[in-house]
Amino acid sequence: MAVAGVLLKRSVSVIPVLGVVALIAFMLLRFASGDPVAQLAGDNADPAAIAAIRARLGLDQPLAMQFLNWLWRMLHGDLGTSIVSGQPVTALIAQRVGPTVAVSITTIVFSVVVGVPIGVLAAWRRGGWLDRFAMWTSVTGFAVPTFAIGYFWIYLLSMQFGLFPVQGYVPLSDGLGLFLWHLTLPTLTLSLVYIALIARVARTSMLEVLSEDFVRTARAKGLPERIVVFKHALRNAAVPIVSIVGIGIALLIGGVVVTESVFNLPGLGRLVVDSVLARDYPVIQGVIVVFGSAYVAINLLVDLSYSFFDPRISQQ
Template identity: 45%
Template sequence: MTRYVMQRILGMLAVMFTVVTIVFIIVRVAPGDPAAVMLGPDATAADIAGLRARLGLDQSLPTQYVLFLGQLLRGDLGQSIFLNMPVLSALAERAEPTFFLTLFSILIASAIALPVGILSAYKRGSLFDQVATTFAMFAASIPSFWLGLILIQVFAVRYGWMPASGYGGPDASFLERLRHLVLPALALGIVSSALITRFTRASMLDVLNDDYVRTARSKGMGEWGVVMKHAFKNALIPVLTVVGLTAALLISGAVVTETVFSLPGIGNLVVSAVLRRDYPVIQGALLVIAALYVLINFLIDMLYLAIDPRVRY
């Protein structure tokens, strides 16, 4: 087990080192001078030279790379040009809406997909299975921003049950802010449930006809126990994998949804940074999202230890 954990940790560190290197190269080889792009066409040569010195762009690439790695090891992601604050602080201020949006979206997706996928596999070929498969294909083809606009039109504009956008005022309570996340979480959760449903159904179909399932039935165990205790437990690893990947993708893929619902999250911050050419924010956001993606996958790998004894040995 220790070897398994160490392999995953080393793999995680290798992936993060690769991501850091790629982000560094992309920013440096992008067309044009980053300092000139950030300052705009009215900037003077002195202004551009000053910003280049401030960002360390006037030094050689190997020197910039070493300084960049040193900054990251100190937890310094740089300084935002337009926000005039550390990038890490800017990301921390926007983390709450993105975190809860991702959490609620994955909970909604799992609440829809797991029961539907299990029942669809158990009742293979039935009307329920056909309807569930059709729904999964339909949900997978819906753009989340389009579904978000439909939800706004129905539940916010027509009936007024939910707020259409925003995250509440400065004095809004925590429950009021969560209320603003209902529609965007539904939009992301319904779309994300399609992939989890299909994986759950396929994984359950692989184990429902195995020998140990037939043995459990022959011993007189009830169907609920056979399906949940024996079949679903052994089908859980691929399902858990796709749930973890979906959660990681939701963190990085909520940009459009946050823009549609005007949520002040990390996705909205990244859009603003791209439009303003605020390269330190873009670079910092890419690194943080990549780190979260790798961390989620590492945690999923650790959950394998608790689910499948074969992994421990």
Template identity: 45%
Template sequence: MLRYIFQRFIGMIVVMFLVVTIVFIIVRVTPGDPAAVMLGPEATAADIAQLRTALGLDRSILVQYVYFIGQLLQGDLGRSIFLDQPVLTALAQRAEPTFFLTIFSILIASVIAIPIGVYAAYRRGSIFDQAATALAMLAASIPSFWLGLILMQVFAVRFGIFPVSGYGGPDTTLGERLYHLVLPAFALGIVSSALIMRFTRASMLDVLGDDYIRTARAKGVVERSVVLKHAFKNALIPIITVVGLTAAVLISGAVVTETVFGLPGVGNLVVSAVLRRDYPVIQGALLIIAGLYVLINFAIDMLYLVVDPRVRY
């Protein structure tokens, strides 16, 4: 087991090193002078030269890379040009909406998809199974921003049940802020549930046909116990994988949804940074999101140890 954990940890470090290197190269090979792009067409040559010196762009690529790695090891992601504050601070200030939106969305997707997927596999070929598969395909083809606009029109504009947009003011309580996330969370959760449901159904179908399931039924084990205790437990590996990957995708995929609902999250910050050519913020956001991807994958690998004893041995 320790060898398994060590291998996964080393793999995580290697992947993060590659991600850091790729992000560094992408930003440096962008067409044009990054300093000139950030300052705009009205900038003077002196202003551009000053910014290039401040960003270290006047040094060699190797020196820039070593300096970049050193900054990362110190937790320094650079300084935003337009916000005039450290990138890490800017991202931390906008992390709360994105964090809660991701958590609520994955909970909604799991609550919808996993029970439906399990029952659809158990009733394979039935009307329920066919209807669930059709609805999953429909949900997978719906853009989250379009569904968000529909939910906004119905539940916010017409019935006035939920806020149209925003995240509340500075003095707003946490409960009221979370209330603003109901519609965007459902918009993301419903779309994400399609993939989870299909993986759950496929994984359950593979397990329900195994010999030990037939043996359990032959011994007279209660059908509910056969499905939930024997089959579902052994089908968890693919389900955990797809839920974890969906959570990682939601972190980076909430950009459009946050923009539609006017949420001051990381996605909205990235959109603003792209429009302003604020390269330090874009670079920092890429590194944070990639790091979260790697950490979620590592957490999934650790959950395998809990779910499947075969991994431990």
């Protein structure tokens, strides 16, 4: 089947998923306790003023109408206006999206670049010192909470050695060096758990593949061991690794919130926390929809990448 056909089919199948994401984002807050209008109007507001605010925000209409209105505007690129600041939600998200995306990308890239080779080499020399060291460290990676790792890096690398800034964010437009310099500690903090996760999955997947007949064939062909391991075996072990990277990106969204707080990065995670505390519905909904869509898009890419790594998958 043509690649374009598969792409189209899979993309169409994503639409209902996005609809469900939007519905959940919408309903979640409607059923949460606390009335934003009362909060907005202040303690001494009279019922008439509250009703006026309610009508202005469209909150007096039936739920179904509110949802459809919201969906309709969203399709036109309008996520609504913040109840608190009065700014458009899209503008708020646009301001904050940079640091979050930057930390996410550096974390995933760094985790893959470090985690995959560790897992592969651990499997290749199963039971050797690297294998034992890597598996022991990965347990630590899972066990220690993210904020603790963050403070550890700040103490060691910033305060003791003065290598990196303690906190803050510099946009890419100020120069790549400065940008990466500020992202180093947040990346190191967030990646530890992903390196552990990816290394473990890569190791398990590789152990299975390395015992397959075609690996023996590759050796019988007189190929150098690095080609046998990294070309023949790794490509066959790729599908589970790619899946876990995809899941990793989804989990990252939660991890980012903590890391942004520790390193004082003005990202989406902080925006969510602030909006939840202020019951700023439109902003929370908007961020959930953006995160949800990003996650769905990543999943789609992961699915499509399977047939790139394993040609047998696209046949079915």
